[in-house]
Amino acid sequence: MSATNFSGDPTLLIARLIADPQTLDQRLAAATAALDKAGLPLAHAAMLDFCGDVLQLELPGDDMAVLRKVIDEHFAPSDAIIARDVIRVPDVFVSDMDSTMIGQECIDELADFANLKAQVAEITERAMQGELDFEAALRERVGLLEGLEEGAIERCLTERIRPNPGARVLVETLKSKGCRTVLVTGGFHHFADVVAEQIGFERVAGNRLEVAGGKLTGQLVGAITDSSTKEAVLREEVGKLSEGAVSMAAGDGANDIPMLQASTFGIAYRAKPKAREASDGWIERGDLTALLKLLEIRETDWVTG
Incomplete structure (x- = not known):
């Protein structure tokens, strides 16, 4: 499954998450029911081909708050990114x-x-x-x-x-x-x-x-x-790039909130509640390399030297 399949569809919500694989089937069933009840039916769910522990969810609509709530209620602790368009490697x-x-x-x-x-x-x-x-x-x-x-x-x-x-x-x-x-x-x-x-x-x-x-x-x-x-600083760096540049920011505290909210993907790393609430992605289960998995970067491409 490739993120490029979803390019150009602004009404499609995408979530990628890493959760406990031992209980994933039960959690997904409960999450699907919760999304149906909230009027946000799940269109597709599948594990990404390149990695056995990244689940991608696709939903028509624009209610990110509902999707976030369902992920928190049914998959926690998790590592996740939620987006309204494609999820791809950032430019900054x-x-x-x-x-x-x-x-x-x-x-x-x-x-x-x-x-x-x-x-x-x-x-x-x-x-x-x-x-x-x-x-x-x-x-x-x-x-x-x-x-x-x-x-x-x-x-x-x-x-x-x-x-x-x-x-x-x-x-x-x-x-x-x-x-x-x-x-x-x-x-x-x-x-x-x-x-x-x-x-x-x-x-x-x-x-x-x-x-x-x-x-x-x-x-x-x-x-x-x-x-x-x-x-x-975030806006300055993005301003140096071409139109449509994608940014990612990571932080854990209240003073990171404006930066998280200004970025394409704001990632809360084991964060304080206010920063976590302001983010559209979070790392709570794995280490920082979880972001590479969520960005669909194969482990064979990781720079480990």
């Missing part, structure tokens, strides 16, 4: 860093070197849930780090910061398909520049910690990279 991929491309929140881990992790992590969590103003929360946390030796950053990078499983394979494989890759973070260039090199991103946007006399001053240098900046 823009991703958040902390808790998306890496498994940590850098500022929380750095704060541990100042014995302030619990205090900073609480602020981080509330900001990512959308309960606090992002810039105010960022400045408050950075202020708490005043006086910390700059060398703690290198130690933190070496000892604490690790890419999430599948991150490098995802990015390098997308690049091999002609996709532009950008890492944009509300975190810091001290971390993001290193992470981008490790994973393979071609551009980095983020905040800069001020350092003086070998110590953090508790201040930032330059403009804040926040949710509006993330969206602006």
